[in-house]
Amino acid sequence: MFQVQRMSRLMVKTLREDPADAETLSHRLLVRAGYVRRNSAGVWSWLPLGRRVLENVSRVVREEMDAIGGQEVLLPALLAKEPYEASGRWSEYGDLLFRLRDRKGAEYLLGPTHEEVFTLLVKDQCTSYKDLPVILYQIQTKYRDEARPRSGVLRGREFQMKDSYSFDVTDEGLAEAYALHRAAYERIFTRLGLDFRICAAVSGAMGGSASEEFLAPAAAGEDTFAGCPGCGYAANTEAVTFPLVPVAGEVPALEEVATPATPTIGALAASLGVPASATLKNLLVKVDGEITAVGVPGDREVDLGKLAEQLAPAVVALVTEEDFALRPDLVRGYVGPQGLGKVPYLADPRVAPGTAWITGANRVDTHARNVVCGRDFVVDRYLDVVVVEAGDPCPACGGALVLDRAIEVGHIFQLGRKYADTFRLDVLGRDGKPVRVTMGSYGIGVSRLVAALAEQSADERGLCWPAAVAPADVHVVAAGKAVQTELALEVAGSLAGRGLRVLVDERAGVSPGVKFADAELIGVPWIVVAGRRAGEGVVELKDRRTGAREELPVVDAVARLAPGGPAVPAAGASGGGFAG
Ligand code: ATP
Ligand code: MG
Numbered sequence: 409m410f411q412v413q414r415m416s417r418l419m420v421k422t423l424r425e426d427p428a429d430a431e432t433l434s435h436r437l438l439v440r441a442g443y444v445r446r447n448s449a450g451v452w453s454w455l456p457l458g459r460r461v462l463e464n465v466s467r468v469v470r471e472e473m474d475a476i477g478g479q480e481v482l483l484p485a486l487l488a489k490e491p492y493e494a495s496g497r498w499s500e501y502g503d504l505l506f507r508l509r510d511r512k513g514a515e516y517l518l519g520p521t522h523e524e525v526f527t528l529l530v531k532d533q534c535t536s537y538k539d540l541p542v543i544l545y546q547i548q549t550k551y552r553d554e555a556r557p558r559s560g561v562l563r564g565r566e567f568q569m570k571d572s573y574s575f576d577v578t579d580e581g582l583a584e585a586y587a588l589h590r591a592a593y594e595r596i597f598t599r600l601g602l603d604f605r606i607c608a609a610v611s612g613a614m615g616g617s618a619s620e621e622f623l624a625p626a627a628a629g630e631d632t633f634a635g636c637p638g639c640g641y642a643a644n645t646e647a648v649t650f651p652l653v654p655v656a657g658e659v660p661a662l663e664e665v666a667t668p669a670t671p672t673i674g675a676l677a678a679s680l681g682v683p684a685s686a687t688l689k690n691l692l693v694k695v696d697g698e699i700t701a702v703g704v705p706g707d708r709e710v711d712l713g714k715l716a717e718q719l720a721p722a723v724v725a726l727v728t729e730e731d732f733a734l735r736p737d738l739v740r741g742y743v744g745p746q747g748l749g750k751v752p753y754l755a756d757p758r759v760a761p762g763t764a765w766i767t768g769a770n771r772v773d774t775h776a777r778n779v780v781c782g783r784d785f786v787v788d789r790y791l792d793v794v795v796v797e798a799g800d801p802c803p804a805c806g807g808a809l810v811l812d813r814a815i816e817v818g819h820i821f822q823l824g825r826k827y828a829d830t831f832r833l834d835v836l837g838r839d840g841k842p843v844r845v846t847m848g849s850y851g852i853g854v855s856r857l858v859a860a861l862a863e864q865s866a867d868e869r870g871l872c873w874p875a876a877v878a879p880a881d882v883h884v885v886a887a888g889k890a891v892q893t894e895l896a897l898e899v900a901g902s903l904a905g906r907g908l909r910v911l912v913d914e915r916a917g918v919s920p921g922v923k924f925a926d927a928e929l930i931g932v933p934w935i936v937v938a939g940r941r942a943g944e945g946v947v948e949l950k951d952r953r954t955g956a957r958e959e960l961p962v963v964d965a966v967a968r969l970a971p972g973g974p975a976v977p978a979a980g981a982s983g984g985g986f987a988g
Pocket of ligand 1: 521552561563
């Protein structure tokens, strides 16, 4: 029952200096406070304090997954190649996959995510509609040979993920499983004390299906999301849309103008004395090899990733010198949609019917003005392709969008029948005929969450954990004299007796200054100091987050920290470590 951990026996070697390779706050602090140690690039050992935080995160995830009826399983990380070959991911994943061979030469991979394996498991176990719906999950080690493992456990090559998969016979069933996960994720991140946003995500190649990301705002984040302070809208910048609003009004006839040496938007705008936003920029790309033009206002950039996402599975590539050489009709720097012939024309909704532009005249050193969309050229397909900028209108309410950095901590995704089709996952329906199963897949970055929580809560003095995940509830510091140590151990014992997890710093020969600094660095929510007034039975209680201090008699301090806890007699703090 007693959960007292003595610092003298804890394997924790705090560092005063930042590790040389650490770029982000959480990385620096988790290493300095002795939570994790690096083994190799993106591969980490979890030391006792870190392991406890990881376990606290896992526990909350597990409880909420169980609460929506998820059944926990544990599948291997070492996986045969064949299922991933069947799904196409053996090659699609490219260098991201860790591949290996066994002694007989058979090929294996270390699982980066498990859709294939879960689909096969359900195919083996479920044969009738009566066996569904089912939600299966695991908290397991994943492997991805990331191009740039960075920020400590934020982006590892070996990391912990909770992955779950839902299996249903109907689309409504899938929608329900998705909604259950969404609600469970909200509870998980709220309980953990994380600041998060649910952001619309692009569904990519599968098309049409719902997908949302859970993003934790943080400067160290690698994702950018657009948020609306007015209405609360939030979306990954790749998923932000712009309304298509046709414009009415008379525009004079198209007119060509000589514009010597103006192949760039900047040169053109300067030579005509117009803003770049009055010009139309036409980017040439190849979509599955076919030359295609993409039109956006001259002051905006094309987001190639966003374009590729929306055209997938078609492959998008930039045009090359050779392409231009083969097509003398395409005049580089002077392309205009009014003279493109059969070249498909894609455009951003800002290039709406009725809008008038200055654009290339498809002849060197020549542009055209009063080029009206719908009159002088047609758009074959509208796509949201510009890089979203702060101040762009909110798709929900029209307010000004704000851009922020964030860490992706979770992702929920309606997969549909992609994997069920690959592996012919059918069950017998009510009418005795086979029904194809539909799936969802849902991930949480369990180890990444430790870094995300550290990132959001830490301050200049060190880590500062939300209570739900802290490695202990209270950190008791004995300033050094015998009477202080005695009192510290007594307080620790009383608190543990009331069910709290306590770290007690009774190290001999360590200065009070070092102990205080370590307590702040380690970041347990409450710090109790047995110091100057220990002889009178008075301790100092300190809130790690606010820094507020108060001197209190021991009984009051204990009552404050563990209100209503069972009053177990304070047997000493001799226990070697935390229980449970
Ligand atoms: P990212 O875009 O950050 O690479 P992802 O979209 O590829 O992530 P998913 O396949 O959706 O990741 O995986 C589910 C969750 O696992 C992610 O939301 C993230 O929290 C976590 N995760 C993914 N890659 C890593 C990694 N290299 N290290 C730690 N956690 C990760
Ligand atoms: Mg993702």
